[in-house]
Amino acid sequence: MAPYCVLAARLQQVLSKGIRRYHVAPVLCQRAKVAMSHFEPNEYINYEMLEKNINIVRKRLDRPLTLSEKIVYGHLDDPVKQDIERGKTYLRLRPDRVAMQDATAQMAMLQFISSGLPKVAVPSTIHCDHLIEAQLGAEKDLRRAKDINQEVYNFLATAGAKYGVGFWKPGSGIIHQIILENYAYPGVLLIGTDSHTPNGGGLGGICIGVGGADAVDVMAGIPWELKCPKVIGIKLTGKLSGWSSPKDVILKVAGILTVKGGTGAIIEYHGPGVDSISCTGMATICNMGAEIGATTSLFPYNHRMKKYLSKTGRAEIAALADEFQEHLVPDTGCKYDQLVEINLSELKPHINGPFTPDLAHPVADIGTVAEKEGWPVDIRVGLIGSCTNSSYEDMGRAAAVAKQALAHGLKCKSQFTVTPGSEQIRATIERDGYAKTLREVGGVVLANACGPCIGQWDRKDIKKGEKNTIVTSYNRNFTGRNDANPETHAFVTSPEIVTALAIAGTLKFNPETDSLTAADGKKFKLEAPDADELPTLEFDPGQDTYQYPPKDISGQHVDVSPTSQRLQFLEPFDKWDGKDLEDMLILIKVKGKCTTDHISAAGPWLKFRGHLDNISNNLLIGAINTENGKANSVRNALTQEFGPIPDTARYYKKNGIKWVVIGDENYGEGSSREHAALEPRHLGGRAIITKSFARIHETNLKKQGLLPLTFADPADYNKIHPVDKLSIVGLADFAPGKPLKCIIKHPNGSQETIVLNHTFNETQIEWFQAGSALNRMKELQRR
Numbered sequence: 001m002a003p004y005c006v007l008a009a010r011l012q013q014v015l016s017k018g019i020r021r022y023h024v025a026p027v028l029c030q031r032a033k034v035a036m037s038h039f040e041p042n043e044y045i046n047y048e049m050l051e052k053n054i055n056i057v058r059k060r061l062d063r064p065l066t067l068s069e070k071i072v073y074g075h076l077d078d079p080v081k082q083d084i085e086r087g088k089t090y091l092r093l094r095p096d097r098v099a100m101q102d103a104t105a106q107m108a109m110l111q112f113i114s115s116g117l118p119k120v121a122v123p124s125t126i127h128c129d130h131l132i133e134a135q136l137g138a139e140k141d142l143r144r145a146k147d148i149n150q151e152v153y154n155f156l157a158t159a160g161a162k163y164g165v166g167f168w169k170p171g172s173g174i175i176h177q178i179i180l181e182n183y184a185y186p187g188v189l190l191i192g193t194d195s196h197t198p199n200g201g202g203l204g205g206i207c208i209g210v211g212g213a214d215a216v217d218v219m220a221g222i223p224w225e226l227k228c229p230k231v232i233g234i235k236l237t238g239k240l241s242g243w244s245s246p247k248d249v250i251l252k253v254a255g256i257l258t259v260k261g262g263t264g265a266i267i268e269y270h271g272p273g274v275d276s277i278s279c280t281g282m283a284t285i286c287n288m289g290a291e292i293g294a295t296t297s298l299f300p301y302n303h304r305m306k307k308y309l310s311k312t313g314r315a316e317i318a319a320l321a322d323e324f325q326e327h328l329v330p331d332t333g334c335k336y337d338q339l340v341e342i343n344l345s346e347l348k349p350h351i352n353g354p355f356t357p358d359l360a361h362p363v364a365d366i367g368t369v370a371e372k373e374g375w376p377v378d379i380r381v382g383l384i385g386s387c388t389n390s391s392y393e394d395m396g397r398a399a400a401v402a403k404q405a406l407a408h409g410l411k412c413k414s415q416f417t418v419t420p421g422s423e424q425i426r427a428t429i430e431r432d433g434y435a436k437t438l439r440e441v442g443g444v445v446l447a448n449a450c451g452p453c454i455g456q457w458d459r460k461d462i463k464k465g466e467k468n469t470i471v472t473s474y475n476r477n478f479t480g481r482n483d484a485n486p487e488t489h490a491f492v493t494s495p496e497i498v499t500a501l502a503i504a505g506t507l508k509f510n511p512e513t514d515s516l517t518a519a520d521g522k523k524f525k526l527e528a529p530d531a532d533e534l535p536t537l538e539f540d541p542g543q544d545t546y547q548y549p550p551k552d553i554s555g556q557h558v559d560v561s562p563t564s565q566r567l568q569f570l571e572p573f574d575k576w577d578g579k580d581l582e583d584m585l586i587l588i589k590v591k592g593k594c595t596t597d598h599i600s601a602a603g604p605w606l607k608f609r610g611h612l613d614n615i616s617n618n619l620l621i622g623a624i625n626t627e628n629g630k631a632n633s634v635r636n637a638l639t640q641e642f643g644p645i646p647d648t649a650r651y652y653k654k655n656g657i658k659w660v661v662i663g664d665e666n667y668g669e670g671s672s673r674e675h676a677a678l679e680p681r682h683l684g685g686r687a688i689i690t691k692s693f694a695r696i697h698e699t700n701l702k703k704q705g706l707l708p709l710t711f712a713d714p715a716d717y718n719k720i721h722p723v724d725k726l727s728i729v730g731l732a733d734f735a736p737g738k739p740l741k742c743i744i745k746h747p748n749g750s751q752e753t754i755v756l757n758h759t760f761n762e763t764q765i766e767w768f769q770a771g772s773a774l775n776r777m778k779e780l781q782r783r
Contacts, residue, residue: 032316032320034316034317034319034320035316036096036097036123036183036185036188037123037182037183037314038182038313038314039166039182039546039548040123040166043123045185045187045188045317045320046096047187047320047323047324047327049074050070050071050074050075050187050324050327051074051324051327053073053074053075053076053079054070054073054074054327056079056080057069057073057074057076057079057084058331060079060080060084061084063334063335064330064331064332064333064334064335065330065331065334066231066233066268066330066331066334066335066336067204067268067270067298067300067328067329067330068206068229068231068266068268068298069231069334070187070327070328070330070331071187071188071189071205071206071298072091072093072189072206072226072228072229072266073091074187074189074327075093075094075095075096075189075206076091076092076093076094077092077093077094077223078092084228085228086228086229086230086231086337087227087228087229087230087264087337088227088228089227089228090225090226090227090228090761090763091225091226091227091228092223092224092225093189093223093224093225093226094189094223094224095122095189095190095191095218095224096122096123096188096189096190097122097123097124097125097183097188097190097191098120098122098123098124098125098190098191098192098193098215098218098219099124099125099127099175099179099183099190099191099192099193099194099197100124100125100126100127100175100192100193100194100212100215101126101127101128101129101130101175101192101193101194101450102126102127102128102129102130102131102152102153102156102170103130103131103602103606103609103673104193104194104211104212104609104672104673104674105126105127105156105193105212106152106155106156106567106609106610107212107609107610107612107674107675107678108193108212108213108215108216109126109155109156109159109160109163109165110567110568110569110570110610111212111213111216111570111774112163112216112219112220113159113163113558113569114569114570114572114774114778115216115220115774115777115778115781116778116781117163117219117220118163118553119163119164119553120163120164120165120219120220121218121219121220121221122218122219122221123166124164124165124166124215124219125165125166125167125168125178125183126156126159126160126165126166126167126168127168127172127173127174127175127178128153128156128167128168128169128170128171128172129170129172129173129174129175129448129449129450130449130450130454130456130602130606131145131149131152131153131170131456131606131607132145132170132171132447132449132450132451132456133145133451133456133457133458134417134419134446134447134449134451134452134456134457134458135458137444137445137446138426138445138446138447138448141446141447141449142170142171142447142449145170145447145449146170148607149170149607151561151564151566151567152566152567152607152610153169153170154559155558155559155560155567155610157169157547158556158557158558158559159558160547160549161547161549161550161553161556162553162556162557162558163219163549163553164549164553165549166546166547166548166549167546167547167549168545168546168547169545169546169547170449171423171447171448171449171543171545172422172423172448172545172546173420173421173422173423173424173425173426173448173449174386174387174390174421174422174448174449174450175192175194175387176192176194176196176197176199176200176283176287176387176421177199177387177390177391177421177422177425178422179192179197179199179200179207180199180200180202180203180280180283181312181422181424182312183200184199184200184202184203184205184207185203185204185205185309185314185317185321186203186204186205186301186305186317186321186328187204187205187301187321187324187327187328188200188203188205188206188207189205189206189207189208190205190206190207190208191207191208191209191210191214191215191218191224192207192208192209192210192215192672193209193210193211193212193214193215193672193674194209194671194672195209195290195670195671195672195696196209196287196288196290196387196388196475197209197210197296197672198286198287198289198290198294198296198297198298199283199284199286199287199387199388200283200286201282201283201286201289201296201297201298201299202279202280202281202282202283202284202285202286202287202299202305203279203282203283203305203308203309204298204299204300204301204305204321204328205298206266206296206298207286207296207298208226208295208296209290209296209672209696210672210696210699211672211673211674211677211696211699211700211703212674213674213700213703213704213772213773213774214699214703216774216777217773217777220777222777225761225763225764226295227264227695227759229264229265229266229295230264230265230266230337230338231265231266231268231336231337232257232262232265232266232267232268232294232336232337232338232339232340233268233269233270233336233338233339233340234253234267234268234269234270234271234339234340234341234342235270235271235273235339235340235341235342236249236269236270236271236272236273236274236277236341236342236344237271237272237273237341237342237343237344237345238273238276238343238344238345238346238347239273239276239344239345240273240276240277240344240347241345241528242512242528243349243363243496243497243511243512243528243529244344244347244348244349245281245349245397245494245496245497246277246278246281246282246284246285246494247284247285247288247350247388247389247473247493247494247495248347248348248349248350248494249277249285249342249344249347250284250285250287250288250289250291251288251350251351251352251360251492251493252342252347252350252360253267253285253289253292253340253342254288254291254292254352254357254358254360255350255352255358255359255360256340257292257340257358258292258358259291259292259293259356259357259358259666259669260292260293260665260666260669260692260694261292261293262289262292262293262294262295263293263294263666263692263694263695264293264295264695265294265295265337265338266294266295266296266297266298267286267289267292267294267296267297267298268297268298268330268336269282269285269297269298269299269300270299270300270330271341273342273343273344274299274300274302275302275303275304276344277299277304278304278308278391278393278533278534279304279305279307279308279533280308280391280392280393280394280533281391281393281533282299282304282305283391284388284389284391284394285297285299286298286299287387287388287475288357288388288475290475291357291358291475291476292358293666293669293694293695295695300328300329300330301321301325301328301329304533305318305321306318306321306322307533307534308534309321311534311535311538311539312539348362348363348364348512349362349363349364349493349494349497349511349512350362350363350493351363351366351471351491351492351493351497351507352477352491352492352493353477353489353490353491353492354375354469354477354489354490354491355477355478355479355489355490356477356478356593357475357476357477357492363493363497363510363511363512364510364512364513366491366507367506367507367508367509367510368508370469370507370508371508375469375489375507376467376468376469376489377469377506377507377508378468378469378505378506379413379414379469379470379471379501379502379504379505379506379507380414380415380461380462380468380469380470381414381415381416381417381459381461381470381471381502382412382414382415382416382417382470382471382472382498382499382501382502383416383417383419383452383453383470383471383472383473383474383482383498384398384416384417384418384419384472384473384495384498384499385417385418385419385420385421385446385451385453385473385495386419386421386450386451386453386472386473386474386475387421387450387453387475388453388473388474388475389473389474389494389495390419390420390421390422390425391421391425392425392428392429392532392533392534392535392539393531393532393533393534394473394494394495395418395420395425395429395434395435395438395495395531396429396434396529396531396532397494397495397496397529397530397531398418398434398438398495398496398498398499398529399429399433399434399437399438399531400496400529400530400531401496401499401500401503401511401526401529402437402438402440402441402443402499402503403437404526404527405441405503405516405526406437406440406441408516408518408519408520408522408524409518409519409520410441410503410516410518410519411440411441411442411503412441412442412443412499412502412503412505413502413503413504413505413506414501414502414505415442415444415461415502416438416441416442416443416444416499416502417443417444417445417446417451417452418435418438418443418444418445418446419445419446419447419448419449419450419451419452419453420435420445420446420448421448422448423448423541423542423543423545424539424540424541424542425448426445426448426542427539427540427541427542427543428535428539428540428542430540431537431540432535432537441499441503442502452472452474452482452483453472453474453475453476453482454481454602454603454606455480455481455482455483455484455601455602455603455604455606456602456603456606457482457483457603459483459485462483462485462488464484464485464487465485465486465487466485466487467487467489468485468487468488468489469488469489469490469491469507470482470483470488470489470490470491471490471491471492471493471497471498471501471502471507472490472491472492472493472498473492473493473494473495473498474490474492475492476492476670477490477491477492478593478595478597478598478670479597479622480597480601480622481597484601484603484604491507496529497511500526503516504516511525511526512528513525564611565608565611565614566607566608566610566611566614567610567611568610568611568612568613568614570612570774572771572772572774572775572778573681573682573704573705573771573772573775574771575769575770575771575775576705576731576768576769576770576771578732579731580727580728580729580730580731580732581658581660581686581687581707581727581728581731582727582729583725583726583727583745584657584658584659584660584686584687584725584726584727584728585637585652585657585658585659585660585725586637586659586660586661586662586720586721586722586723586724586725586726587620587634587645587648587649587652587659587660587661587685588620588623588625588634588645588661588662588722589625589626589627589661589662589720589721589722590620590623590624590625590626590661590662590663590664590667591624591625591626591629591664592624592664593664593666593669594620594622594623594624594663594664594667594668595668595669595670595671596668596669596670596671596672596673596676596697597622597670597671598620598621598622598623599619599620599622599623599668599676599679599680600615600618600619600673600675600676600679601618601621601622602671602673605618609675612675612678612679612682613682615675615679616646616649616678616679616682616683617646618646618679619645619646619649619679619680619683620632620645620646620661620680621644621645621646623645625722626722627722628642632644632645633645634648634722635722635723636648636651637723638651638652638655638657639651646683649680649683649684649685650683652683652684653683653684657684658684658685658686659684659685659686660685660686660687660688660689660726661680661685661687661688661689662689662690662717662720663688663689663690663691664690664691664717665690665691665692666692666693666694667688667690667691667692667693667694667697668693668694668696668697668698668700668701669694669697670694672696672700674700674703674704676697676700677697677700677701677703677704677706678704680706681704681705681706681772685706686706686707686728687706687707687708687709687728688701688706688707688708688709689709689710689711689720689726689742689756690708690709690710690711691710691711691714691717692710693708693710698759702760702764702767702768702773703767703772703773703774704772704773705767705768705770705771705772705773705775706768707728707758707768708758708759709728709740709742709756709757709758710756710757710758711754711755711756711757712739712754712755712756712757713754713755716754716755719744719752719754720744721746723746723747724744724745724746724747725744725745726742726743726744726745727742727743727745728740728741728742728756729741729742729743734760734765734768734769735765736760736761736762736765739755739756739757739758740755740756740758741753741754741755741756742754742755742756
């Protein structure tokens, strides 16, 4: 139903054409209330407040606003007094909602329980997608996951019921697809405890990945702090066609901006080329913006989004967005901090990797490059799906390629897996025949879950250490990411390219120009795939997998066994003692890339995400030590013996010794997992000193009372050796914008002093002094 004033305007227009004019009552012109989602009928979209705040800020700044600024500044806690300077000031924001996936929700809910609050202050949901391991196929894998994760699922379900959080059961689908189908809308400010939350930007919202402690702030009704992001504009011209897909846009952008080029910025797509991309295609592009370090990414509201909203049962939201469209697109003449232009008509299919998502290659070149670099060209497994590419359109384009191969008597030479993004997608592609086609070409349909994309893959076809190549339509391809094998060369590309390469079985195949040999010996070429962006019929919702929070939460109870190996109530971290951090040992000086996968591995460790002490046994086990070039091997400064990093950290903690980590560039890139911050804090770490940090990880460290610091001169990284002792001085005068000093004490008795920068504001300094953000929240509650 359209807003009342829209109906009134149309009615008046019709009546004015006749002989008589009728009076339309003023009450009819009041705007209708439109619910944020079908699941929360009493929580309404507040475009009026967005409009009011935008107008206040535009008048203050006296300039045109980007779309990113409109939505972010439209959610300011105090738009009148808030200091606003892109890239410098910290904003206090009021997000509309929170979403949490099951692996990070455990720690987030444990922290919320520790806060002592009775109920969440904003609409919030939990999504069970991370704990389902891919083994045999959807049905058996889901049944096994429900069995082995029963304790965790029960905790999340009962915690959700007690504190007013919606619960999506295992098998529902991947969090980001569920959000796109049900919760994202143009102009929303949503935070999620997963780094690929920006997927919702495909529906014109600001959707940002955060750690659990940030989610707790929002669920507690506390204004959420975000450093005022810069805005990078990506102007799209031309039109996608042939084998080129939305995935190629972000693969190209990743090659241009690199894994840290978007740090501290929102990526805002605009230009005439936008209209050639489907809504779910836009979501794909925004999703993988996480791989360039961007705060988030988004597209302006357009007819493709309206079409998707209507098809997913949200025509009322589309009608309301139409009415407020001027606030859901950038102002004419707005300025970007950086501008990149891409002509979609000239864009070729891309494939990125291995080992990093910003190593971009045209598909036409990858075979030659692989042979030159010594990468295996034979493809062992092709994997399509994941939160990045599991829409109806994605599955349709992949099926269109598979159908051509089947018509010529071919099946995949490589193993082939298919991951539907949600129960709705699974049910619909089953009904419409896509799933059948993908099975017939050799595919195994996995559960509606993250699966191999996050390392939940019980892979049997290779041994660990065996050099091999896989191609995926996923978003991330760090070393060991998918199967825990450091010799797996993982490449990311579009689902249709994955399908074509899996049929050919080699990276040397270019579907745009090369031929395949049919079963009858004749040569044929694959035609560029074509598929509907949305089903002709309505979506089939499949099984009902949602648990509403009860209206009366007074009788709800959450159980955590004191002997559980998977769940553990949290104890508060110790407060800062008011002294400088003196004579800290160096746990490890990290060499090169150190992602959150290196700091707190996923895969088999996911089962301990609710038990801080147990999961701390994976601390930094993937990081490479500069001293010996090995992973998970550091010198114990007290015994002089080399051993695992977690064991060494525990030894120092037991002996009351504080320690520090030295890191390289973009430390902590990748996932939003706050365990990468909780673990070093739990095991006695006090500071992480690097050349630079990834945004989410830096914030997570601050939230847990650690000091993320950067070298004022990056060359000072070379002055520190693993056998040195470090003292961070000046903490009594710790203040925003004021550097700290670090005294390096070498074993020969010599000393030198270097300068360390930080990005702490006054509130974040209070977190450090209190021991954590949660401790500070409790202090304020007691007052």
